[in-house]
Amino acid sequence: MHAAPAPDHDSAERRVNLTRYLSPDEIAQVRARSTWRGIGMIAHCWATIAAMMALVAMFPNPLTIVLAIMVIGSRQLGLAILMHEGAHGGLAVDGKLNLWLSQWLCAYPVGAETLAYRRYHLQHHAHAQTERDPDLPLSAPFPTTRASLRRKLLRDLSGRTGLKQRLAQLRGAAGTAGTAGMPVGERRATFLARLGRPLLVNAIMLAALAAAGFWWLYPLLWLLPLLTWFQAVTRIRNIAEHSVLPAGDAWRVARTTRAGWIERALLAPYWVNYHAEHHMMASVPCYRLARLHQLLQAKGLDARLEIKPGYLAMLRVAAPQR
Structure with missing residues (x-):
């Protein structure tokens, strides 16, 4: 049986006010933002991508290619996570710089857009695990069978999910909605307004690699x-964050999953695994979520959170039957 979402009128009551449990100094400590930390995370992400491309360029073989696909796919998820951080204003103290970093260095390279995502995502925070949660379809199918989960992951790893989503994105940008009867020039302008910047950033990436003699990368x-890989790890992350959670429990609208270094490298970059803490205080930048977790742990409040010891353990809960 799937856990039924709580009625929407409960959404305000289902938020935990951590100011009742943490001192003003502790709250100020975890909310403190650093522009250099934000820039550093973005630089780390792109440096990892560049390093894996350089590895394959120097030693092109099946082993390095598979490793690079996995690592780069996880860093593409990292860019999406850092876009999410920008949507919450966590990449820079200055709002304009925060948005620029989030858009041009995180969102556009993976075909996303921060402002559109922010509008959508704030609804998720306002109505998490209720009928008005726009992310509810991501968690509602669980628990499921292991066979069903395997089929989903195989579709992701084979590229079927990604191709379907990207084609839908292109059709949506070229769109029929709101563009029927428009002159060709206006339709072109609408398309470019929707996808022009992501396409430009990707064209620059291709041109830079071609200029270096490695267009094929x-x-x-x-x-x-x-x-x-990006599709598969995004699915696993989505399952981990909100699936199979008790309805109506303000402390358990999201899950934290413990992650070792391999999981952080390939599944959960940039502290995304501390999702329960993020939902309790979304103003905390991602690089301080571990500290927030430690504060809650020191006060004995971690026992009230939904925490799993690892992603494999979490998947066993999401898909308990063969």
């Missing part, structure tokens, strides 16, 4: 990871 180590 773009389809092999950017598009292929984006259509495969």
Whole structure:
């Protein structure tokens, strides 16, 4: 049986006010933002991508290619996570710089857009695990069978999910909604307004690799990871964050999953695994979520959270039957 979502009128009551449990100094400590930390995370993400591309360029073989696809796909998820951080204003103290970093260095490279995402995502925070939660369809199918989960992950890893989503994105940008009867020039302008900047950033990436003599790295180590590993780890992350949670429990609208270094490298970059803490205080930048977790733990409040010891343990809960 799936856990039924709580009625929407409960949403305000289902938020935990951590100011009742943490001192003003502790709250100020975890809410403190650093522009240099934000820039550093973005630089780390792109440096990892560049390093894996350089590895394959120097030693092109099946082992390095598969490793690079996995690592780069996880860093593409990292860019999406850092876009999410920008949507919450956590990449820089200055709002304009925060948005620029989030858009041009995080969102556009993976075909996303921060402002559109922010509008959608704030509804998720306002109505998490209720009937008005726009992310509810991501968690509602669980628990499911292991066979069903395997089919979903195989679709992701084969590229079927990614191709379907990208084609839908292109059709939506070219769209029929609101563009029927428009002159060709206006329809072109509408398309460019919706997808022009992501396409520009990707064209720059391709041109830079081509200028270096490695154009083939773009389809092999950017598009292929984006259509495969990125899709699979995004699904696993979505399952971990909100699936199979008790309805009506303000402390358990989201889950924290403990992650070792391999999981952080391939599944859960940039502290995304501390999702329960994020939902309790969304103004805390991602690099301080571990500290928030420690504060809650020191006060004995971690026992009230939904915490799993690892992603494999979490998947066993999401897919308990064969």
